[in-house]
Amino acid sequence: MDFNLTLVGQSIAFFVFWWFCQKMVWPLFSNILEDRKKKIADGLEAADRAQRDLMLAQEKSTDSLKEAKAVAAGNIDQANKRASQIIDEAKDQAREEGKRLIVAANSDIEQEVNRAREALRTQVAAIAIAGAEKILESSIDQAANEELINKLASEL
Amino acid sequence: MAELGSAGLDAHGVAEQTVQEYIQHHLSFLTYGKHPDGDWGIAHTVEEAAEMGFWSIHVDTLGWSVFIGAAFLLLFRYIGKRATVDTPSGMQNFIETIFEFVDDQVKEGFNYDNHRIGPLALTIFVWILLMNTMDLVPVDWITGLASYIGEHVFGLEHMPFKIVPTTDVNITMGMSLSVFALIIYYSIKMKGIGGFLAELAFQPFGKWMLPFNLIIEIPTLFAKPISLGLRLFGNLYAGELLFLLMAALLGIFQLPAHFAWAVFHILVVPLQAFVFMMLTIVYLNAAHESHAH
Numbered sequence: 148m149d150f151n152l153t154l155v156g157q158s159i160a161f162f163v164f165w166w167f168c169q170k171m172v173w174p175l176f177s178n179i180l181e182d183r184k185k186k187i188a189d190g191l192e193a194a195d196r197a198q199r200d201l202m203l204a205q206e207k208s209t210d211s212l213k214e215a216k217a218v219a220a221g222n223i224d225q226a227n228k229r230a231s232q233i234i235d236e237a238k239d240q241a242r243e244e245g246k247r248l249i250v251a252a253n254s255d256i257e258q259e260v261n262r263a264r265e266a267l268r269t270q271v272a273a274i275a276i277a278g279a280e281k282i283l284e285s286s287i288d289q290a291a292n293e294e295l296i297n298k299l300a301s302e303l
Numbered sequence: 304m305a306e307l308g309s310a311g312l313d314a315h316g317v318a319e320q321t322v323q324e325y326i327q328h329h330l331s332f333l334t335y336g337k338h339p340d341g342d343w344g345i346a347h348t349v350e351e352a353a354e355m356g357f358w359s360i361h362v363d364t365l366g367w368s369v370f371i372g373a374a375f376l377l378l379f380r381y382i383g384k385r386a387t388v389d390t391p392s393g394m395q396n397f398i399e400t401i402f403e404f405v406d407d408q409v410k411e412g413f414n415y416d417n418h419r420i421g422p423l424a425l426t427i428f429v430w431i432l433l434m435n436t437m438d439l440v441p442v443d444w445i446t447g448l449a450s451y452i453g454e455h456v457f458g459l460e461h462m463p464f465k466i467v468p469t470t471d472v473n474i475t476m477g478m479s480l481s482v483f484a485l486i487i488y489y490s491i492k493m494k495g496i497g498g499f500l501a502e503l504a505f506q507p508f509g510k511w512m513l514p515f516n517l518i519i520e521i522p523t524l525f526a527k528p529i530s531l532g533l534r535l536f537g538n539l540y541a542g543e544l545l546f547l548l549m550a551a552l553l554g555i556f557q558l559p560a561h562f563a564w565a566v567f568h569i570l571v572v573p574l575q576a577f578v579f580m581m582l583t584i585v586y587l588n589a590a591h592e593s594h595a596h
Contacts, residue, residue, distance in 0.1 A: 156360060
């Protein structure tokens with residue numbers, strides 16, 4: 148077992164390689180692994196956050212849906228109410244219109260009746276006078292008779 | 304696993320080799336150093352290499368060691384530069400797996416705030432793992448090619464060329480002594496020189512038993528780098544030696560034997576890298592730990 152300069156040379160190489168590894172090699176991999184660890188942790192955290200956000204969004208959407216349903220139901224109620232109100236109003240109007248029409252028709256009928264009665268009365272008077280003339284076959288005092296006939300006609 | 308054929312033929316089949324020469328060839332290093340006459344140059348024989356003593360360098364093992372370490376770090380840097388957070392490529396995934404494995408071990412075993420320990424553990428683990436893996440390359444492939452080139456290009460006969468750096472005790476002890484230096488450095492940095500010495504002198508039996516404490520603690524301290532380096536060296540050297548013996552002695556039967564031993568060795572290769580890394584983490588954690596109450 149003879150020692151020589153090889154031992155010294157190997158020792159020098161040892162320290163040079165150690166220095167090189169420490170300066171040029173170790174930090175590269177140490178940083179890479181550190182970065183990867185950080186990236187994975189960040190990714191997991193982001194996933195967590197996304198899941199939380201999703202849950203919040205779902206809650207929110209459920210709430211919105213409920214609200215929308217309530218509003219819609221309110222609208223429908225209101226519409227129904229308004230519709231029945233319109234129908235009622237229409238009915239009232241129709242009823243009034245009907246009444247008015249009936250009143251108008253009644254007055255028309257009354258007028259017609261009056262007119263007919265008037266006509267009838269005149270005709271009756273004429274017929275009565277004609278009849279009386281026939282009966283009497285004589286001239287009667289036109290004026291006295293007319294008074295009599297008119298009295299008779301007004302009694303009709 | 305190894306070059307087919309018996310040890311009778313050497314890597315380039317020119318000269319006859321005995322089993323002993325074959326193994327000797329595979330266990331020696333391509334050495335560059337200071338010859339006894341003062342010149343610097345390649346050692347041509349084992350004897351020449353031995354005469355060089357301390358002032359020599361194993362060009363093959365240190366070269367492979369530096370090459371492997373640089374290749375792994377540059378590859379990691381290349382992939383790391385192109386790495387993405389969202390769409391990691393296959394290679395990025397693979398490196399991230401290793402990174403996280405090492406990072407977990409450091410987080411578990413090291414309880415202090417020191418961002419240099421992670422890179423240290425990663426460097427040690429991957430570097431040693433790859434150096435050990437060279438043991439699974441068939442013993443004659445690269446060595447044989449190198450010997451051939453050595454002989455025909457550089458005129459070096461029987462040029463040795465070892466490709467598994469961790470079978471060189473210089474390499475493993477170079478690393479473990481570096482770790483030892485870090486143990487001392489961090490002990491003194493965290494606890495002060497007084498605290499460090501107090502730990503050696505006043506434990507485990509209290510200050511009245513100081514000599515006994517020193518007798519226990521000082522060998523314990525020095526045993527750390529020695530066991531760390533020799534454990535790695537011993538495991539890989541034994542594995543390598545067994546591959547060589549099979550290649551040298553078994554002829555055609557070396558193929559199943561190599562396969563069986565390689566399967567077993569695949570367990571040893573990462574295990575020893577892991578053990579070296581874990582012990583480094585544990586030792587440095589202990590160096591940061593303060594026993595003073």
